[in-house]
Amino acid sequence: MLSDPAQKYRAFAPVRLAERTWPDAVITRAPLWCSVDLRDGNQALIEPMDPARKMRLFSTLVDIGFKEIEVGFPSASQADFDFVRQLIEGGLIPDDVTIQVLTPAREPLIRRTFEALQGVPRAIVHVYNATAPMMRRVVLGLDEDGIVELAVSHARLIRELAAGHPETQWTFQYSPEMFSGTELEFSKRVVDAVTAEWAPTAERKCIINLPSTVEHSTPNVFADMVEWMHRHLQRREAIVLSVHPHNDRGTGTAAAELALMAGADRLEGCLFGNGERTGNLDIVNVALNLYSQGVSPGLDFSEIDDIRRTVEHCNQLPVPARHPYVGDLVYTSFSGSHQDAIKKAFAARKEGDVWEMPYLPIDPQDLGRSYEAVIRVNSQSGKGGIAYLLEKEYGLVLPRRLQMEFSRRVQQVMDLEGRELGAADLWALFDREYRLERVALGAVRLEEAGSAMRVQAQATVEGQALLLHGEGNGPVDAFVAALRAHTGAEVQVLDYHEHSLGAGAQARAAAYIEMRVGAQVLFGAGVDANIVNASLKALLSGLARAGTGVMPAAAQEQAA
Ligand SMILES: CC(=O)SCCNC(=O)CCNC(=O)[C@H](O)C(C)(C)COP(=O)(O)OP(=O)(O)OC[C@H]1O[C@@H](n2cnc3c(N)ncnc32)[C@H](O)[C@@H]1OP(=O)(O)O
Ligand SMILES: CC(C)C(=O)C(=O)O
Secondary structure (H helix, E strand, O other), rough: OOOOOHHHHOOOOOHHHHHOOOOOOOOOOEEEEEEEEHHHHHHHHOOOOHHHHHHHHHHHHHHOOOEEEEEEEOOOOOHHHHHHHHHHHHOOOOOEEEEEEEEOOOOHHHHHHHHHHHHHHEEEEEEEEEHHHHHHHHHHHOOOHHHHHHHHHHHHHHHHHHHHOOOOOEEEEEEOOHHHHHHHHHHHHHHHHHHHHHHOOOOOOOOEEEHHHHHHHHHHHHHHHHHHHHHOOOOOHHHHEEEEOOOOOOOOHHHHHHHHHHOOOOOEEHHHOOOOOOOEEHHHHHHHHHOOOOOOOOOOOOOEEEEEEHHHHHHOOOOOOOOOOOOOOOOOOHHHHHHHHHHHHHHHHOOOOOOOOOOOOOOHHHHHHHHHHOOEEEEOOHHHHHHHHHHHHHHOOHHHHHHHHHHHHHHHHHHOOOEEHHHHHHHHHHHHHOOOOOEEEEEEEEEEOOOOEEEEEEEEEEOOEEEEEEEOOOHHHHHHHHHHHHHOOOEEEEEEEEEEEEOOOOEEEEEEEEEEEOEEEEEEEEEOOOHHHHHHHHHHHHHHHHOOOOOOHHHHHHHH
């Protein structure tokens, strides 16, 4: 890299725009959308789509709700030409959808484009030519007058060819290519000359599309340029003002949103931002940004993962894991403080509340994503995320201090294994740690003895059969006495929680008991169809975890 990049690169000139209005504008409705996936997106693929892939993407775009779809560049290749013919001859264009095709301002290519469109009920013919100074000089070798003449003469040809096919409802579209790099006065001059030729009306508008063919300014400068055109163009009432942002600086979405605030009516872009170089505008991103502000985008992304799979298949390019709204990881929180806040916000949320969720700008369920992926547990996670997953997936509502205890155990395992733990892993670890499967109760007899309760129970703990007897002022107290007598250890209950798991005939109870066993304070957990048995199992679980052993004290001494 250069120590002084100014030797090689020039800063973009700001626009002198008095009293710009776009900074105060609020977007309250969706723009007109035009998908260019099958043209600009397709031309940017390592391997352009075959007919089957093109058709599949076309029908996906229709299903999403696009009403204008640029389906190709029919003069460029037989494949593009044939695809347009297939759509028309197969009657595959729904009545409320208009196909758009691109052509350069070159006579033979325009004629070929009209051949491709024979018999189409409606179409947008989109013509472009270079207007930027560098392109004028280096590519076309024309001065400003020459460029205006090129644009106007081809606009005329399009009007004449269209007039020969009155059975089609035609819309004309013009793009001054590299609008982003063209002097504003000159863009206006070319566009005014083209619209003078087409003579659009408020009833039969033409589309003027302003491409940031290469994005080389900050989005506020692009917005100034769009507002300048919006204010200065002739026949504005007869123009649908469209923008076509690319994403070279990574600000295509911002440029599009500010352009809408600046007066644009229509956006061109691709699903998930496919397109030349860093891509076209990501239409899904803008549409869901609107949605997250309470504005219906008029496009349906309810099954966003299906759409992503289709796009990946057709483009043969992956959509990255952190891609806005759709990436595998975008609804996932790994870090403990995020997990804790999400868990609390879900708990506080009531049916019908507006969406106010820390770290989740949009409800993943609206896009067909599930909450399961919201919280994942790795070494950055805390008790909140762990508890959330166990509750969401397995119905366990762990008391706070048990959450803290178990999260230390989870941390140990993660430090050892260095991998993420899913809900099933956490459940397996909880089961193992709290001996859920390794504690069993056989016959339990409870009987009243005056004001006391007497218990006699058969149990198996870690493969060892026990016969326990005790007396206390309730079943738990009596069982604690039995354990004390059996093990010789000091056992005391400090805290007790229980809840039901599931409902109806299948319902079970979960019990969590914080207890002191000798010098240790720890939890035991038990699950059983019977609530008393769940508590007794929790006591056995805690005892087994304490490592005191469940053998009688005498037997332990002997073994030692
Ligand atoms: C910004 C955009 O994305 S615009 C869309 C770009 N998309 C594509 O280019 C994909 C499809 N394109 C193609 O398949 C081909 O480029 C075609 C079929 C359209 C044209 O192919 P070719 O005729 O071989 O021309 P090529 O692709 O090299 O285009 C450059 C030529 O067109 C000339 N040209 C460009 N615009 C015009 C114009 N309006 N009038 C006359 N000539 C023009 C250039 O000066 C250059 O001519 P040269 O070869 O004599 O120097
Ligand atoms: C033809 C135009 C709209 C284009 O694709 C671009 O400039 O990026």
